[in-house]
Amino acid sequence: xxxxxxxxxxxxxxxxxxxxxxxxxxxxxxxxxxxxxxxxxxxxxxxxxxxxxxxxxxxxxxxxxxxxxxxxxxxxxxxxxxxxxxxxxxxxxxxxxxxxxxxxxxxxxxxxxxxxxxxxxxxxxxxxxxxxxxxxxxxxxxxxxxxxxxxxxxxxxxxxxxxxxxxxxxxxxxxxxxxxxxxxxxxxxxxxxxxxxxxxxxxxxxxxxxxxxxxxxxxxxxxxxxxxxxxxxxxxxxxxxxxxxxxxxxxxxxxxxxxxxxxxxxxxxxxxxxxxxxxxxxxxxxxxxxxxxxxxxxxxxxxxxxxxxxxxxxxxxxxxxxxxxxxxxxxxxxxxxxxxxxxxxxxxxxxxxxxxxxxxxxxxxxxxxxxxxxxxxxxxxxxxxxxxxxxxxxxxxxxxxxxxxxxxxxxxxxxxxxxxxxxxxxxxxxxxxxxxxxxxxxxxxxxxxxxxxxxxxxxxxxxxxxxxxxxxxxxxxxxxxxxxxxxxxxxxxxxxxxxxxxxxxxxxxxxxxxxxxxxxxxxxxxxxxxxxxxxxxxxxxxxxxxxxxxxxxxxxxxxxxxxxxxxxxxxxxxxxxxxxxxxxxxxxxxxxxxxxxxxxxxxxxxxxxxxxxxxxxxxxxxxxxxxxxxxxxxxxxxxxxxxxxxxxxxxxxxxxxxxxxxxxxxxxxxxxxxxxxxxxxxxxxxxxxxxxxxxxxxxxxxxxxxxxxxxxxxxxxxxxxxxxxxxxxxxxxxxxxxxxxxxxxxxxxxx
Numbered sequence: 001x002x003x004x005x006x007x008x009x010x011x012x013x014x015x016x017x018x019x020x021x022x023x024x025x026x027x028x029x030x031x032x033x034x035x036x037x038x039x040x041x042x043x044x045x046x047x048x049x050x051x052x053x054x055x056x057x058x059x060x061x062x063x064x065x066x067x068x069x070x071x072x073x074x075x076x077x078x079x080x081x082x083x084x085x086x087x088x089x090x091x092x093x094x095x096x097x098x099x100x101x102x103x104x105x106x107x108x109x110x111x112x113x114x115x116x117x118x119x120x121x122x123x124x125x126x127x128x129x130x131x132x133x134x135x136x137x138x139x140x141x142x143x144x145x146x147x148x149x150x151x152x153x154x155x156x157x158x159x160x161x162x163x164x165x166x167x168x169x170x171x172x173x174x175x176x177x178x179x180x181x182x183x184x185x186x187x188x189x190x191x192x193x194x195x196x197x198x199x200x201x202x203x204x205x206x207x208x209x210x211x212x213x214x215x216x217x218x219x220x221x222x223x224x225x226x227x228x229x230x231x232x233x234x235x236x237x238x239x240x241x242x243x244x245x246x247x248x249x250x251x252x253x254x255x256x257x258x259x260x261x262x263x264x265x266x267x268x269x270x271x272x273x274x275x276x277x278x279x280x281x282x283x284x285x286x287x288x289x290x291x292x293x294x295x296x297x298x299x300x301x302x303x304x305x306x307x308x309x310x311x312x313x314x315x316x317x318x319x320x321x322x323x324x325x326x327x328x329x330x331x332x333x334x335x336x337x338x339x340x341x342x343x344x345x346x347x348x349x350x351x352x353x354x355x356x357x358x359x360x361x362x363x364x365x366x367x368x369x370x371x372x373x374x375x376x377x378x379x380x381x382x383x384x385x386x387x388x389x390x391x392x393x394x395x396x397x398x399x400x401x402x403x404x405x406x407x408x409x410x411x412x413x414x415x416x417x418x419x420x421x422x423x424x425x426x427x428x429x430x431x432x433x434x435x436x437x438x439x440x441x442x443x444x445x446x447x448x449x450x451x452x453x454x455x456x457x458x459x460x461x462x463x464x465x466x467x468x469x470x471x472x473x474x475x476x477x478x479x480x481x482x483x484x485x486x487x488x489x490x491x492x493x494x495x496x497x498x499x500x501x502x503x504x505x506x507x508x509x510x511x512x513x514x515x516x517x518x519x520x521x522x523x524x525x526x527x528x529x530x531x532x533x534x535x536x537x538x539x540x541x542x543x544x545x546x547x548x549x550x551x552x553x554x555x556x557x558x559x560x561x562x563x564x565x566x567x568x569x570x571x572x573x574x575x576x577x578x579x580x581x582x583x584x585x586x587x588x589x590x591x592x593x594x595x596x597x598x599x600x601x602x603x604x605x606x607x608x609x610x611x612x613x614x615x616x617x618x619x620x621x622x623x624x625x626x627x628x629x630x631x632x633x634x635x636x637x638x639x640x641x642x643x644x645x646x647x648x649x650x651x652x653x654x655x656x657x658x659x660x661x662x663x664x665x666x667x668x669x670x671x672x673x674x675x676x677x678x679x680x681x682x683x684x685x686x687x688x689x690x691x692x693x694x695x696x697x698x699x700x701x702x703x704x705x706x707x708x709x710x711x712x713x714x715x716x717x718x719x720x721x722x723x724x725x726x727x728x729x730x731x732x733x734x735x736x737x738x739x740x741x742x743x744x745x746x747x748x749x750x751x
Contacts, residue, residue: 017255021286023302024251024273025388026237026398027225029217034399038217039665041397042473044224045217049103052223053195053203054096054113055312057179057367058089058129059120059151060208063345064410065423077125079208080132081408083423084430084465085592088208088408089132093139095214097559098468101497101518102476104561105659106667112145114198116191120151120176140521140559149189151176159341159359168350178340179207180365183321184333192318202226205310205367209407211426213309215433216474218404222397226311232374232393234311235273237304238401242290247277247368248303249396250286251384254375270375271387273394275306275368279338304398307405308368316393320373336369402429402436408590417452427590428455434464438486441478445485445505459582459589462490469497469518479669480657491580491594496604498567498657500671508577509599514566515627516606522560563653566604566625574616575600607651617641630654 029038062078069076079089086094093115100111119126130148133139138146154177156165165173186192195203204223206213213219218236226234237249252274260266281288291302324332331337341361349356376392406429412422419425431449438446447461454461464486471477484504486492491509497517504510577598581587584595598620602610606627615635625631628648636642648654655673662668 019255020253021276021284022251022253022384024249024304024396025384026304026396027221029221029397029399029403036665038221038399039475041221041224041228042217042667043661043665044228045220045222046099046103046106046224048202048223048227049099049111049113051199051201051227052113053198053200053314054092054115055118055182055203055205056089056092056115056208057118057151057182057205058208059118059122059125059176059179061120061122061125061175062209062409063343065408066411075123077120077123077128078409079125079129081423082591083211083408083426084590087132088211089129090136090139091211092206092208092214093136095219095468095472097139097518098214098470098472098497099220101469101561102472102659102667105657106661110561112141114145114147114195114200115141116147116149116186116195116203118151118179118182118185119148121153122174122176126150137521137557140519140557142558147189147191147194149185149191151179151185152181153177154363156345156360156362159361165345165347165358165360166350167347171350173345173347175345175362177362178336178364179367180335180337180369182367183317183335183370184324187318187321187325192314192321195314200314202311202313205308205312207308207407209409210307210309210405211408212402212406212429212433213307213404214468214472215403216437216472218309218399220473221399222309222311225395225397226313229391229393229395230313231311231395232313232316233273233371234395234397235275235368235371236307236309236311236404237396237398238307238404240301240303240305240401241299242288242301244301244305245278247275247306247366248286248288248301249273249306250276250303251387252372253381256377268377268379269381270377271382271390271392272371272375273392273396274371275336275366277336277338277366279340304396305401305405306368309404310368311395312370316374317370320370332370332373334365335372336366338364338366340364402432406430417456419452419456423590424456428452428460431460431462431464434466435462437466437474437477438464438481440474441481442483443481443486444483445487447486447488447490459580459587461488462486462492463580463589463592463594464492465592466494467497467517470494470499473667476659476667476669489579489582491596491599494568496566496568498565498653500567500569500571500655500657502571504570504573504575506575508575508579509596510575511599512568512602512604512610514568514604516565516604518565519559519561520564520607522558563656564607564651566607567609567653567655568602568604569609569611569613569655571613573612573614576616576618577620607648607653609648609654615641 027037027041028034031037058077058079060078062081065078065081067076067078067081068074079087081088083091096113096115100113104110117129119129126148133146153174155172156175157163158165167173202223204219213236222234222236225231235249240246240248250273252272254270255267256270258266258268276284276286289302291300320332323329339361341359343360344357345360346355346357348354371394374393376390378390382390406426407421408423408426409421412419412424419428428449435446435449449455450458450461466477470480480499481501483502485506487507490506491511492506493511493513495517496512496514499512577600579596579598581595581597587594600617601622603622603624604610605625608625608627609630610623610625611630612633615633617633623631623633628651630646630648632644632646634642652674655671658670658672660668660670
């Protein structure tokens with residue numbers, strides 16, 4: 001980031017003013033040496049994970065989204081937005097799980113990070129959030145890993161007439177009063193005490209409307225910097241356009257009167273990094289000026305954006321609230337309190353029944369402005385560079401905007417090209433990140449995403465979606481995916497954590513989905529998938545961190561990280577199919593609801609593996625690999641494809657990635673194969689289902705270009721299994737056990 005001189009950044013303030021707002025210095029992950037800086041901070045962040053919690057303020061009404069339950073017609077809060085096929089809250093939990101899984105792969109210890117969630121009563125937010133978490137089986141964490149508490153509601157006033165708006169007879173309209181109440185609520189609801197009891201010293205805070213904050217190293221680097229400094233508060237920031245309706249991060253300098261040692265009056269200077277809302281610029285005398293000397297200087301503000309991706313030292317926040325309660329300081333209890341007059345509210349007038357839309361306002365406070373009270377005092381005035389070198393209690397980390405924030409807060413107006421803060425715009429940025437990630441993976445052919453206008457008219461130039469546990473750090477993903485091509489209009493979806501793709505050329509759609517992605521649910525001795533929700537299953541509270549190799553315990557609904565997951569290996573594979581129907585008007589890309597003409601689908605049930613090497617797979621195919629088996633696809637002599645289905649010896653995987661930290665601080669992966677083969681090796685020492693049997697598992701009536709291959713054909717009758725018996729004459733005991741599996745375990749699907 002460019003450093004502005006303190007005088008220039010003081011925004012026209014008089015000489016030696018009592019308060020100045022300066023351009024802050026940041027730990028810059030976007031600089032030329034940003035990769036090395038991010039690497040070091042990420043490792044510190046991983047080391048800090050046992051001491052971290054997560055805090056999600058999700059109580060916003062989300063009025064600008066206009067989200068409605070399609071079944072009931074009821075208005076929905078922002079947390080329920082179906083982004084990329086799942087609610088926004090589920091997306092946040094996947095990001096957290098991915099960081100915990102990376103920690104597990106590096107250390108062998110599974111963490112269960114406690115999560116504090118502030119809900120509200122707006123649009124039934126609290127009940128919907130609680131119900132979603134329970135339906136999702138507490139995300140495999142146990143009910144004791146969550147603490148929900150409600151945000152207060154405040155009345156709404158008409159700006160024009162100064163009247164309270166009504167939602168019913170003698171009932172004022174109520175809206176959430178901003179997230180600044182979170183710290184007082186955490187004290188009142190015992191959340192600080194709960195987190196302290198679990199040994200948590202700090203927390204990462206992110207808002208529900210921003211799905212981008214979990215990208216690459218962003219959150220881990222923020223946590224690492226905060227932990228290394230033992231900081232009270234930290235901001236993850238990025239570039240900001242002049243005039244944007246978002247707050248800024250500033251270095252605040254306050255001159256305070258003190259008494260010198262000789263008894264004479266003097267001054268000291270207090271410094272801290274904090275946030276200023278854009279609605280307060282005029283009142284505080286802040287000029288939203290353009291930066292000098294940087295690319296796009298005419299449009300980028302000299303001040304970086306406040307994104308509400310935050311690090312908070314829990315003792316520091318708790319201490320401020322305790323002091324405020326003792327002193328009766330409402331300013332500290334409700335930080336950043338403002339009367340927001342810049343929002344329109346649509347409502348039904350209870351007196352006339354008419355639909356109205358008026359400019360309205362309400363009292364709001366901001367959680368990030370608790371940093372206003374986390375100050376460091378010095379005898380002399382300092383520049384931003386000197387303040388940064390002084391290691392303040394507050395700090396700032398800076399990164400590319402696309403890796404920090406792209407919110408989905410409001411609905412895009414029909415026909416509008418303005419996609420900022422809309423689901424359309426957020427998904428556009430998600431695909432921009434995917435493009436940069438695939439470039440880092442060495443993918444040779446990459447399509448262009450297209451302009452905003454092209455994107456809205458025809459869709460993105462490609463679709464690429466990955467489960468965050470594949471990384472989440474990009475340098476990890478870049479060792480699992482190497483080379484290959486993704487052609488214009490193609491789609492790559494990897495809902496899997498364990499993958500090894502080398503030179504995979506996709507022209508069409510390739511969809512890989514594992515039922516178990518990072519482990520298995522343990523419920524009274526029975527293992528289940530980590531994907532499906534368990535309605536009404538209230539899991540036991542976590543008993544602490546779980547070392548690798550610990551015995552399975554009966555903790556209902558707990559997700560236990562382990563090696564028994566779905567795995568995919570592809571080497572020198574060409575995928576050729578018709579893929580996405582880009583002309584279908586019903587496609588909603590940000591929901592990942594798209595129509596496909598053809599696709600190559602791989603469904604990995606339980607602990608299973610799919611391998612393909614040196615093969616072209618053309619047309620519409622669905623390969624379903626049963627739990628405990630490995631399917632190998634290769635090129636047949638006649639030009640088609642051949643398949644083998646092999647049991648996994650002892651249920652153990654045939655290959656794995658071993659994680660370690662290299663000398664330069666990079667996370668390094670080593671591919672290890674238990675049978676001694678290469679990546680996508682055949683491992684032919686295990687007896688296979690005969691090729692003739694595999695050839696017969698195509699459903700009746702299916703063409704050679706449209707097959708569904710499983711341990712048996714789901715649609716075939718038990719009578720159709722009789723030819724398999726003839727092929728099994730003289731088979732080994734192990735091969736006969738494969739047939740037993742087909743008849744006994746899979747037969748139930750058929751009948």
